[in-house]
Amino acid sequence: MSYSDLFELNPNLVHLNHAGVAPWPRATVKAVTQFAYENASWSTRRYDTWLHEEQELRELGRWLVDAESKDEIAFLKNTSEGISSVAFGLDWQAGDNIVLAQEEFPSNRIPWEAVAERYSAEIRWVDVNATETPEHALLEQVDSRTRVLTTSSVHYASGLKMNLPLLGQALHDTPTLFCVDAIQSLGAHSLSVRESKIDFLAADSHKWMLGPEGIALFWVRPELYERLNLSQYGWHMVARAGQYDEATWEVAPDARRFECGSLNTLGIYALRASLDLLHQVGMIDVEERIADRIQQLDQSLRALDCRILTPSEPDRRAGILTFSPSRQESGKVYEQLMERGILCAARGGGIRFSPHFYTPANALQFALEALQEILDSGP
Numbered sequence: 073m074s075y076s077d078l079f080e081l082n083p084n085l086v087h088l089n090h091a092g093v094a095p096w097p098r099a100t101v102k103a104v105t106q107f108a109y110e111n112a113s114w115s116t117r118r119y120d121t122w123l124h125e126e127q128e129l130r131e132l133g134r135w136l137v138d139a140e141s142k143d144e145i146a147f148l149k150n151t152s153e154g155i156s157s158v159a160f161g162l163d164w165q166a167g168d169n170i171v172l173a174q175e176e177f178p179s180n181r182i183p184w185e186a187v188a189e190r191y192s193a194e195i196r197w198v199d200v201n202a203t204e205t206p207e208h209a210l211l212e213q214v215d216s217r218t219r220v221l222t223t224s225s226v227h228y229a230s231g232l233k234m235n236l237p238l239l240g241q242a243l244h245d246t247p248t249l250f251c252v253d254a255i256q257s258l259g260a261h262s263l264s265v266r267e268s269k270i271d272f273l274a275a276d277s278h279k280w281m282l283g284p285e286g287i288a289l290f291w292v293r294p295e296l297y298e299r300l301n302l303s304q305y306g307w308h309m310v311a312r313a314g315q316y317d318e319a320t321w322e323v324a325p326d327a328r329r330f331e332c333g334s335l336n337t338l339g340i341y342a343l344r345a346s347l348d349l350l351h352q353v354g355m356i357d358v359e360e361r362i363a364d365r366i367q368q369l370d371q372s373l374r375a376l377d378c379r380i381l382t383p384s385e386p387d388r389r390a391g392i393l394t395f396s397p398s399r400q401e402s403g404k405v406y407e408q409l410m411e412r413g414i415l416c417a418a419r420g421g422g423i424r425f426s427p428h429f430y431t432p433a434n435a436l437q438f439a440l441e442a443l444q445e446i447l448d449s450g451p
């Protein structure tokens with residue numbers, strides 16, 4: 073059996089958009105379907121099983137980000153919610169500053185713009201595409217008033233992979249906190265919050281993790297829990313959740329403090345199945361298989377006279393390859409690819425291909441032949 077058999081994509085579709093929204097594996101479809109039937113017939117009679125799934129998923133989340141304990145993993149709605157919880161959880165003084173790249177996706181830009189406006193903080197924008205050393209360009213902007221340096225682990229448009237350990241080491245033991253939007257990494261390549269000395273990490277599951285939209289992993293360095301003011305409260309985030317009659321309460325000592333109320337159980341079932349699959353394959357294999365596919369696309373696209381917009385060094389790449397045709401307008405070529413069933417995205421002034429570990433060779437071949445025909449047919 074090949075890995076592509078783990079999916080049931082329509083044969084008329086080539087999915088090269090895992091940096092957008094990924095398809096669910098068969099195992100995930102099965103888990104969701106079973107949960108739906110079980111819910112219909114047994115309702116909460118099997119609530120213990122729901123709680124068990126939740127704990128299993130926390131452990132898989134721990135594995136994926138390399139946290140110390142599963143209790144450090146919180147489930148939020150999406151990346152934006154995680155980053156907003158960080159931005160609005162910190163104590164701000166007028167004149168503080170935030171360092172970030174101007175190429176960030178809005179989920180890692182708008183919360184900081186909102187907080188900066190509310191507390192008269194300054195945003196220091198860095199053009200990471202304009203430099204050979206993006207980490208240094210970011211670090212050069214850091215001074216004693218920098219509260220947070222925030223970055224995507226992989227930039228959504230260019231595909232630039234940031235060197236997180238370098239950033240984390242440089243910021244460690246300084247007053248500047250390190251926040252990472254990891255949505256373009258988790259499930260595509262290994263990442264360690266400990267090795268990279270990350271303080272905050274958020275990522276929704278619908279891309280490389282092969283999960284559904286609306287369930288995100290959120291991790292905060294436990295030593296920072298008391299420094300992050302909470303703005304969402306409810307029954308679930310207290311130490312003795314479920315003791316509804318108790319008049320007093322305390323905030324949960326672990327990451328459950330970030331989960332105000334009932335969790336997205338359907339999403340938990342789905343994501344658990346998707347992460348189980350990635351765990352079985354192993355992140356080293358996943359990473360290598362993605363790198364092979366990116367390398368193959370790179371060579372073929374260059375042969376088609378396309379300009380590669382993603383940096384070429386292997387350690388600057390993850391699962392994204394963005395390119396532009398040399399003689400045709402990217403936007404028009406993108407539309408024609410989509411019409412032919414090649415799911416990709418128009419990003420960063422080019423066309424973004426993002427295959428996953430299971431993408432079969434014949435799918436890449438099909439996409440490249442379609443691209444060749446489109447380019448040969450002229451502008």
Ligand SMILES: Cc1ncc(COP(=O)(O)O)c(C=O)c1O
Binds near residue numbers: 151179253255256276
């Ligand atoms: C870098 C990055 N962050 C975040 C998101 C999505 O944010 P959210 O999980 O809040 O929907 C995307 C989606 O394209 C992204 O590319």
